[in-house]
Amino acid sequence: MLELYQFPPIWSLSSGSTFCTKVEAYLRIKGIPYTNVYQMDPRKAPRKQMPYLIDTGKHHTISDSECIFDYLDEISPDTGSPLDSKEKGEALAWVRCFDHHYHWCLTYTRWMMPENWEITKPIYFATIPKILRNTIANSVKKGVIKTLYEHGLGRHDEKSILARGVQDINALAAYLGNRSTLIGNRVTRYDMSIYAMLVHTIRPPIESPLKDAVLSHDNLCQYVQLMDDLLRE
């Protein structure tokens, strides 16, 4: 049995974390049975980040969404038409762009834009007793500010951070054109990152130029819709 350790659902998302949504989406697309184990404290995770997966039968723990994907492909190999190395290279570049750059622009909109922090804070920290909520929320936020700075993005002003996120979105929309999936003619693991980042941008009640940018591209909205439909099946 596979146990997926992840942050719990919020708003209408499967999890508060893009990376957790990404992994759960892949498990569902592949039709692999799993159980969700919701956990709020990433310090309990092997790499101090969520998600992670435990294959209880094999006493095997895997953390990091990409490592989890490799494991899922190992136990349930992809039977679709294979991608060539150029297609794989392009898809990987998009995943790296969204997982390691766009994700931080999105994080900025939730944690750093004061009007959005007012929405995020009570939801993210709802399970913390009220008396401690502000102290803990502010201490976790300090960690996010530090990570954004160390990443490099946090050294820019808000206007540039948001502009960079919008650039990622516009570039993706141009690349996707009228195709319905990122690469090849079928849904692959690479779609899961892109779907997770887009759905986390448009679904929550968090307003930002990133959300406006996604919503302004019909092909990206249709892309999210297609993945939502497949995940409901």
Ligand SMILES: N[C@@H](CCC(=O)N[C@@H](CS)C(=O)NCC(=O)O)C(=O)O
């Ligand atoms: N490279 C990791 C990134 C996972 C990640 O950043 N998880 C975040 C939630 S979105 C987390 O657990 N953050 C807590 C922390 O870093 O303290 C993956 O692909 O799984």
